Amino acid sequence: MKAEKYQADISRIYPYLGIYNGYVVMFTKPKSGFYIFIxxxxxxxxxxxxxxxxxxxxxxxxxxxxxxxxxxxxN
Known part of the structure; x- marks a missing residue:
């Protein structure tokens, strides 16, 4: 059995924009958000x-x- 623990970055204040591999997401709460750039x-x-x-x-x-x-x- 393998267990992994991930601690949230408490310095992030919602909402905020995050980027990964060119995708931009507007995070509205932890692990949740809208994809605003593909x-x-x-x-x-x-x-x-x-x-x-x-x-x-x-x-x-x-x-x-x-x-x-x-x-x-x-538009």
């Missing part, structure tokens, strides 16, 4: 990639770092 190479992927705006409550938050860039929204 890398260009994954947008047209027919293999079930995560869609823009998708909300999840099981994101592995420890892999994400604080996003310090700029995102411009338009």
């Amino acid at each position: 890398p260009e190479e994954d947008k047209d992927d027919d293999n079930g990639s995560t869609p823009l705006g998708y909300y999840s409550e099981n994101i592995i938050e420890k892999y994400f770092s604080m996003f310090e860039g700029l995102i411009t929204l338009s």
Whole structure:
């Protein structure tokens, strides 16, 4: 049996933007948030990639770092 313990980073204040492998997520609470940017190479992927705006409550938050860039929204 193997047990792993992950301690939450208590310095994070919600909501905040996190980035991992080009994906940007707006975290609203621990392990939960909306995907607000999807890398260009994954947008047209027919293999079930995560869609823009998708909300999840099981994101592995420890892999994400604080996003310090700029995102411009338009329609």
